[in-house]
Amino acid sequence: MDDHLEAPGAVSGGSAGPCSDCSDNDDSEYLCPICLQPVTHQSYVEPCYHEYCYLCICQWIEFRPHCPLCNGKAQSVVQQLKSGKIVKTAVASEPGKPVEVHSRRLRQQTRVYGWPEDSQKDSEQGHRKRMAVYSRSLRRAAFLSETSTRTRVSKSPELVRQAIVSGRCRAWVQRDIAVILDTSDTTILEELVVSIIKDSGTLDNQVVGPLIEPVLGSHTGMFVDELAAFMDSTLPMAMYDRYIVYDTANPE
Numbered sequence: 463m464d465d466h467l468e469a470p471g472a473v474s475g476g477s478a479g480p481c482s483d484c485s486d487n488d489d490s491e492y493l494c495p496i497c498l499q500p501v502t503h504q505s506y507v508e509p510c511y512h513e514y515c516y517l518c519i520c521q522w523i524e525f526r527p528h529c530p531l532c533n534g535k536a537q538s539v540v541q542q543l544k545s546g547k548i549v550k551t552a553v554a555s556e557p558g559k560p561v562e563v564h565s566r567r568l569r570q571q572t573r574v575y576g577w578p579e580d581s582q583k584d585s586e587q588g589h590r591k592r593m594a595v596y597s598r599s600l601r602r603a604a605f606l607s608e609t610s611t612r613t614r615v616s617k618s619p620e621l622v623r624q625a626i627v628s629g630r631c632r633a634w635v636q637r638d639i640a641v642i643l644d645t646s647d648t649t650i651l652e653e654l655v656v657s658i659i660k661d662s663g664t665l666d667n668q669v670v671g672p673l674i675e676p677v678l679g680s681h682t683g684m685f686v687d688e689l690a691a692f693m694d695s696t697l698p699m700a701m702y703d704r705y706i707v708y709d710t711a712n713p714e
Contacts, residue, residue: 493710494518495531495603497587498594505541508550510534513711516541520551527553530707531603588703592641595688596681600708602691616690619663625693626659634692634699642681651677665690 494501496518503516507529514522514530519539527536536553543549594600615621625631635655639648658673659665667686675682695702 493594493598495707495710496522496704498591498600498708498710499587503541505539507534507536508538508540511540523553525705531709584700584703588700589637589641591703592638594710595708596638596642596684598710599684600710601712602688603707603709614694615696616665616693622665622693623660623663626656630699631689631693632656634689637699638685638688639678642678642685659689665693 492501492513493499494515495512496514499515501513501515504513505516505519506513507519510529510532512529512531516539519530522530523536523539528534529536538550538552541549541551615625626635632652636648636652639651639655640646643651654677655674658670662670662673664670665686667683670686671682674686678685691706692699692702695706697705
């Protein structure tokens, strides 16, 4: 059930957007931590009040009823309407139970964490998300694999050597090199980076960083750290792009 309350001064409305029911955030400096695009239909997780796109946070909570940034238990999704009222939608205590989406226009869209479930869209949005990560030096929120007690792939020389030559990691290396250098011709650079990491058997930036830096320059440290997180996740690249979350309010 939804609670309709008078809008408190702490939550300010945004500029008018495509949805007639809800406000949009007109601050282009703040990006949704899930899709890394300017926030649309700004919404907040209660009680921590971290801000997200309405669709992104609703669909995330279907996967896991916690705030993606602070991992706090989500009690409700709070959205301010253009009328000046606040809509609070209670969050189910168990994952897998959908959060009701109020806008008819939004309900008509089949979306997965902020964009349509389509391979071409996955690629385009994933590319844009990576551009935002590197251009803004965004700090990654702890991913599940990074808090797990199991052996992390990036910490085992044998597993690193196996993983880096896989099609999964090669695709990630190719994509991120293309993003960093703004080029589509990455074949030679991809082979060089993969060879360096395979020969070294590590993703320790102190070891491989000086060898990769001539290729990626100032983005080397971030590239190595991001590759380690992707390798540890064991997720397909498109799924990883959807699930990984960044703190866009506090970049490094």
